[in-house]
Amino acid sequence: MLEDFEAPQNWFTWSGDADPRPTGGMEAVADDPHGGKQCGSFFFDTSCDNGYVSTDLARIFPPQVTALRFWVRSAGSVTLTLRLLDSTGQTHQQSLPQEPAGWHRIELDLSRPTPHHFGGANDGQFHQPFAKLQFLRERGCAPKAGTIYLDDVEVVTATTTEELTEWYWNELQVRAETGVPGSLFYPTERATMDLSVGTPPNGVKVTVRGQLLDVLDQPAGEVPPVELSPDNGYRAALTLPSAPGYYRVQLSLSDGKRSKERETRFAVIPNNRRQGADPDSPFGVNTHFNQGWPASLGEVVRRAGIAWVRDGEASLDDRALPVALDNDLCYLPCFTAWTNRLTQRFKETLAKDPNAERTWDFSEAVAWHRQYAEKYGKYVDAYDLMNEPHGPWSEALGGGWQGGEWLRTFADYGKQVTDALHQADPGAKVLWEDIDQLLWYREFAGMDAAKTIDAISPHPYNLHPSRPYPEQQPTLEQMRDFRAFVAERKLSWEVWAGEVGFSSFRRDDKTPTQFYTALTEAEQAQLLVRMMVLQLAHGVKRIFWYDFMNDGWEPNNPEHNFGLVRNDHQPKPAIVAYANLIHRLRHAAWIKPYVIGGGAYAFAYAPKGDAAKPVLIAWVMAGTATEAIPVASGAEQAVVVDLYGRTQTVPVRAHRLTVGLTPSPTYIEGLTDRDLLPHLTQSSAKADPEAGAQ
Template sequence: MNIFNRLRAQPRWRIITAAGVVVALAAGGTAAALALASVPSEPAAVGPSSTPVVTPTPTPTPEPVALPSADATASFDGWSQDNEQDSSSSFTAEAGYPADGAIALRLGSTNPATNPTRRALSQVVAVSPSTTYSFTASVKGPPSSKAKPPIAVIMGADGQGRYDFASTTGAWSKQTWSYTTGAAETETPVSILTVGPVAGVTLDALSMTVEGANENLLANPSFEAFASDSPRITNDSLMLVSGADATLGVSWRVPGAAWTVTDATGAPVTSGTLDLQPGLAVVSLQDLNPGYYSIDIVNNDDGSDHLQTSLAILDPIANDASATDERFGVGVHLAPPHLNSGQVAGEIGFGTVRTDTVWRAIETTKGEYTFPPTEESMIQDYAAHGVGLLPLSVYVNKFYDNNKTPSTPEGLAAYAAFTSAVVAHYGSPAVEVYNEFNNPPMNKGACGPTAACYLPLLKATFERVKADHPETLIVGPSIARTDDAFLTELYQAGGLDYLDAVSWHPYDYGPGIGPEFLEASLQNQVAKIKEYNNGESKPIWITELGWSTAGYSEQEQADNLVRAQAIALANGVEKFFWYDLVNDETDITHHEGNFGLVRQVTEKVPTFAPKPSAVAQAVLIRQVAGKPYTTRDQQADTSVYSYAFGSGKDVTRVVWATTAKTLTYSADTDITVTDQFGATVTVKPVDGRITIEVDGHPRYLNGVVSDLQVVG
């Protein structure tokens, strides 16, 4: 029986078709790669002649040391990747700390152990019948690991040989086993695969020899020959955590390159060179302090050939701290530029994303709701990274009111039913009713953009959603700017009876106007809500506010973000949603397209590169997470802002001044001062006081201080 027919006859777990066989020249012979359909959870029972003899012999190693490494999506010469429908598992080329040569094989998977379908890296080796073959492999796990990694090597056309790797650590160890071929076996597939969720496990220096001989029968056994996209940054994130994980992977088929890292001011802070002859190299950033940085990598053979990106170095989240804060949210669009942005949203620390749920796209058949799968997967991506959802119920539907903003009884009822369906589908704790109803481009309804026209829409939606989902919060009116006339009219008409939280988008600034305008504006609105709500307050949510880097510098955007959010939280705002997460355009002069905290992915940088504002947002959340606003330090100079969050000894102050000032505080102990990008210094009291210089770039003071004075 030839190999094609023999492989077609294999059991269900190893399904082969002619189209699934890859033939490659390897080690003086022909290797055919098989496609695994699924894998048995336990080794198959077989006769004595084909039972593998498992003899794990981990080599004693010193305590593991965290060394810089990076990996890249790759294909490997001599090996086929089979069962590629298992998209949750990966085999990547790793540089930085191989056991042999310059490259190792990193395995990763989130595929549960109960799923029999598993991606495999495979080749077929010519063998002799009834012959014992010795296998060795070097393996290492994460630095702190001492566990048995869920990876295995399957041997034999029937999968009758299986080796499950023994416990390993963060240092390389060698493991050995053997396999005896059957009486009629002349070719055997060898497959590497994960058998459960795994991260940070690497293989290298795999060998298969006839017992007592030295020739390695495996093609590309140390995975040195690989192909990956080039040139590119290989990281899946550029929001790096300080220390061992602060590395940058570079895939580039040039002999070598030089690199320079600059800080937020453009000043060089470190540099080095890369040997890129293997095709993949690592830039270690382990010694960098927290901050916002840019890196420029230059081809040694062509000084005009650059690979560039920005990146963040952040302090790790404390073990007892939350990675996100519910007070902070961000706007996203369920569109290609935001695809796979759940990870960066979670890394920054956002508790919630706010996004459109588009009526016309979901109710495509009257009275029926079908949620588009692409949008579904994006929302699931945010949830997978611990980020909740605030759906925004918008705008029109062709079945009602001539495809305009609803105003008829049928249209209002249909909009309310749709909104309730959105809440039911996503299980969201809150929903926002329409978006910028007072903005004519968003509302071409027959009634118009007034509060009197919004109230029936709000009332119908409130009553339907509360009937179906009593605990869901109704948020609105979500209007453009702080439209005082609209809000007053809505309150006078009883609109507050149908709102659990009041929202608007205070884009009320202009040239030369900083975010400090929010203080008086918010205080006015807090008072107005109490005036029309029997002296009681209601939560205020700013569900949109941001500054575009097409009109402001990236540094100004970062400054305004921290200042606006600190002022908001200190003046009655319960939640603040920055607009938005990802730049919607690549043209840096496009005003609407550059509100993002991160840049769009590119071929060379296929992950989200942060702007300074992303780092400033992450640092703000880390500084005040879990700490409620408590007080503003009072003094006569109105250009100075000093807001305290937390109480007792666990107090963080957000401090800045609209013009440069010298401040002193009373302090009995050392105070930690952190800049807006996370770099820290310790200030010691002199005669019971500390002195700091402040300007428009916010700083954080951690520790107990009092008696703020402006001295210069």
């Protein structure tokens, strides 16, 4: 059995990058399944006539497959296209016309060559093992919209039971489903995990034992053993702890002769549930719903308490906006649709005449953006003018990373597009981007764009390994000059960090770039919290972590490992740390630096509605330090909370609270304004003295 949709696997949907795009995908639904409680619903809409919709299942296939069979039904006449990718990269394609009917089985003989094939060996022969199964709907086929139901997708093999058993254990696939978005439990929820395996070829029982590890790989308990057998359909529920924290579950499965180790993850986070959107929250994340991410990830974003999503590739057929609306998320579309079109025009014009007059007609792009705002403006909370224009624009027009010739043309474009967005959506904020520092805003103002811009949006990554920590990010020092510049010109500009993140990758000789610093997943979580606190303390109004989900599987590639969750949707420590930060700071009345010794960083903030009980958050950039915090209120103890919500009570002795600090930030709760306010500073270089109000 490849897929019975009872605990559905990850089906990847693709519909191209054209504008507009077709839509569709695969979902598990309880709609008259062939067997069990659910079946697959492959829904599609290709009415734009601009590409196809496909849904893919990439998994390990057994050896010597001779046939593929599955059950299908549809409400009308429709043609389903099936593709199989073999071990050479060759795609085998078959068209399967369907008539209105109830469930019926399709069986494909895979021992004979296929007439329709391309790529790889391109010989029509099936080269095993197979790597991917794909269903798709092509453009131009009637009907252009509808649903095809699938169930019980299985293969037939020619191997012996013993050979198949060996393959089964070598490639053992374990499904561990919590039924909770992102496997992020709230403390009041019963934490369980539905564990299942495919039926072993020899039908024997499988015993499962589990060991829990915390973020530092320290033992955190055991999972009570369970037995998988024909009696329970090789499916059983594991009981998990409900104490706050991030957990890895190391599973050991055995049939008495063979054994296999597998790992899964879950977390218990604060209940950040809210009613409605929260535009005042500073906490956001970058997503790629317009590039094909499954809409279900929106539920994980919301569950973590993240309030904003910034999504690239925004188009007139915006696929990120419905996800935002369904999950009460504020939406910041980022426009990239015109980058290549415009820069290609620049290159072609200047190739013909390098001395051509550099006055450009942007009317088509202006009309497109106006149309977008007219269509979506009532749902959109702000607009990002264009993602990182400096690369393609400077290549076409001259200049570079720090500005130059291209910037003047871009400012002209930006003014026209921003005016169009404001006209169609009055009152909306339009962000103009900067690079990893605050460098371009002065030139923008000098190009008569000052009154057009609503916010400057740097991408304050720590690109260079020589300055790996968020405390070393140049924008922190530049915020003072920025504020003075804005005040002098009586501008209302804000700073929004449109992209910023740290990657949990491993550097080796195959790492494709020298940028970024290699981090563990635990270090990524630490730097997320430190960066967020520092940026907020310096007056940044919104912060969008990049990225929500890992963009690949290569452990040595930075671009594949920026995510808060892995691309199998399992949590990384960073999303747990982010959820705890959001729980404490999303509506803090203020956040200001606290005087502390030993080279440590500390900030006090006032929780919403309880300014008399400010909270301290502290850390050191590297190494360790022990700090004695003066306590004047008479408090006898305080509660120290780590990034993941785990608490420890610490006594106050001789009016001092002694805490150990590490690069992992610590929240210190239970003190009062009498304890902390006298030690706040307005002159620390670690925060902008005019910033900090949220």
